[in-house]
Amino acid sequence: MKTIGYFGDSFCASRESDSWCVLLAKKLGLDTKHWGTGGASIWNTMLEFNNMRKKPDVIVFCWTTPNRLYHHSLPLTPNAVPIPGEDHNIFDAAESYYKYLQNDEKDKLAYRYALQWFDQNELKQYESTHKIIHMWSFFPEDITLQSGNTLDEGMIQFAWGGSKPDKDYKDDLHQSNHMSSEKNQQWADKIEEIL
Amino acid sequence: MKSIGYFGDSFCASNQPESWCNILQEKIGADKIRYFGYPGRSIWSVFFQYNKLIEQNAVPDISIFCWTEPYRLYHPRHVLSANTQPLEGVDPNMYKALDEYWIHLHSYDKDEMAYEYALKHYDQNILSKVDSEIVQMWSFRPFETAGKDAGIKLNTGTFIDESVYAFSGGKDAWGKGTINHMTVEQNQQWAERVHDRID
Numbered sequence: 001m002k003t004i005g006y007f008g009d010s011f012c013a014s015r016e017s018d019s020w021c022v023l024l025a026k027k028l029g030l031d032t033k034h035w036g037t038g039g040a041s042i043w044n045t046m047l048e049f050n051n052m053r054k055k056p057d058v059i060v061f062c063w064t065t066p067n068r069l070y071h072h073s074l075p076l077t078p079n080a081v082p083i084p085g086e087d088h089n090i091f092d093a094a095e096s097y098y099k100y101l102q103n104d105e106k107d108k109l110a111y112r113y114a115l116q117w118f119d120q121n122e123l124k125q126y127e128s129t130h131k132i133i134h135m136w137s138f139f140p141e142d143i144t145l146q147s148g149n150t151l152d153e154g155m156i157q158f159a160w161g162g163s164k165p166d167k168d169y170k171d172d173l174h175q176s177n178h179m180s181s182e183k184n185q186q187w188a189d190k191i192e193e194i195l
Numbered sequence: 196m197k198s199i200g201y202f203g204d205s206f207c208a209s210n211q212p213e214s215w216c217n218i219l220q221e222k223i224g225a226d227k228i229r230y231f232g233y234p235g236r237s238i239w240s241v242f243f244q245y246n247k248l249i250e251q252n253a254v255p256d257i258s259i260f261c262w263t264e265p266y267r268l269y270h271p272r273h274v275l276s277a278n279t280q281p282l283e284g285v286d287p288n289m290y291k292a293l294d295e296y297w298i299h300l301h302s303y304d305k306d307e308m309a310y311e312y313a314l315k316h317y318d319q320n321i322l323s324k325v326d327s328e329i330v331q332m333w334s335f336r337p338f339e340t341a342g343k344d345a346g347i348k349l350n351t352g353t354f355i356d357e358s359v360y361a362f363s364g365g366k367d368a369w370g371k372g373t374i375n376h377m378t379v380e381q382n383q384q385w386a387e388r389v390h391d392r393i394d
Contacts, residue, residue: 070305097300099288
């Protein structure tokens with residue numbers, strides 16, 4: 001059986017039956033070998049992809065925002081709420097980092113350079129043997145990606161129905177991939193068409 | 196006469212007459228040095244500085260890069276490397292946050308990957324298109340301060356695949372040389388070595 005892998009943040013993390021990731025794998029008859037992780041940075045995404053020995057036949061990237069702090073196992077997004085049972089010092093350090101050290105301009109530069117290199121070199125070798133698709137978790141970045149296909153649309157924008165949440169959007173943590181079931185279905189259809 | 200600039204950290208920061216930067220400039224017969232490195236700065240500072248020169252169409256005829264280690268945080272004005280001593284007049288919370296970062300958040304894997312991707316991208320997609328004679332070398336060979344050799348090769352211009360830090364004597368000699376972390380004699384030797392490569 002051929003395989004699919006989702007690499008990114010919470011926009012491709014849900015394993016619920018209405019998740020676009022589950023629906024897409026089902027439509028294509030693929031076995032899912034990798035999922036996104038809530039709160040992950042692009043550094044998690046790249047490291048996890050690089051460390052995966054056998055790459056899935058279909059590789060899906062959901063690229064998150066540039067300013068996320070890397071941690072190998074914890075989601076350290078800005079304003080992250082400490083997780084009970086985890087070392088609170090890590091969350092305190094992250095809060096201080098965002099307050100006193102984080103620099104948007106540098107984060108955007110590092111993101112752009114890394115993503116372009118990753119796309120044009122690391123992924124290039126898989127282009128002829130694997131299907132690759134890129135999408136943006138929040139808003140499309142002004143970066144042209146060369147490997148595979150790119151869906152130049154922000155997933156949060158799609159979920160909201162525009163650049164701001166429309167009146168029907170529910171900010172419900174229990175929604176799969178921050179989208180309604182209907183939107184998950186539509187997103188899966190959209191990716192299927194591209195693939 | 197040709198203009199020359201040095202871009203990097205403390206290994207190319209000294210403006211003393213004995214500095215290898217001044218000796219090399221004289222050997223080449225270049226004009227007065229327009230840019231020196233900045234102690235403690237990260238590769239990100241170098242990218243920002245040089246990108247601005249590219250935008251302003253003001254890069255020197257000869258651009259010499261000394262690439263530092265990956266484990267430095269970027270700040271537009273302050274040095275944020277490991278064990279940075281707080282400066283008077285600067286918000287102490289920033290240094291406290293920096294200490295906490297090194298204890299709880301720093302990741303070698305992440306820093307090394309971000310460094311390698313950015314530097315290779317810069318080398319192949321940006322420096323290769325610049326109208327300047329490019330010379331590249333390592334202040335610290337990646338990732339020697341973490342006891343590893345990443346084997347990163349750069350392609351644009353003259354690439355001197357040597358570490359100034361190692362040349363100066365490495366850890367054992369740290370603090371002995373006061374001009375670009377080298378003795379007067381080492382500065383002379385390094386200038387000759389670079390000159391031989393670009394001549």
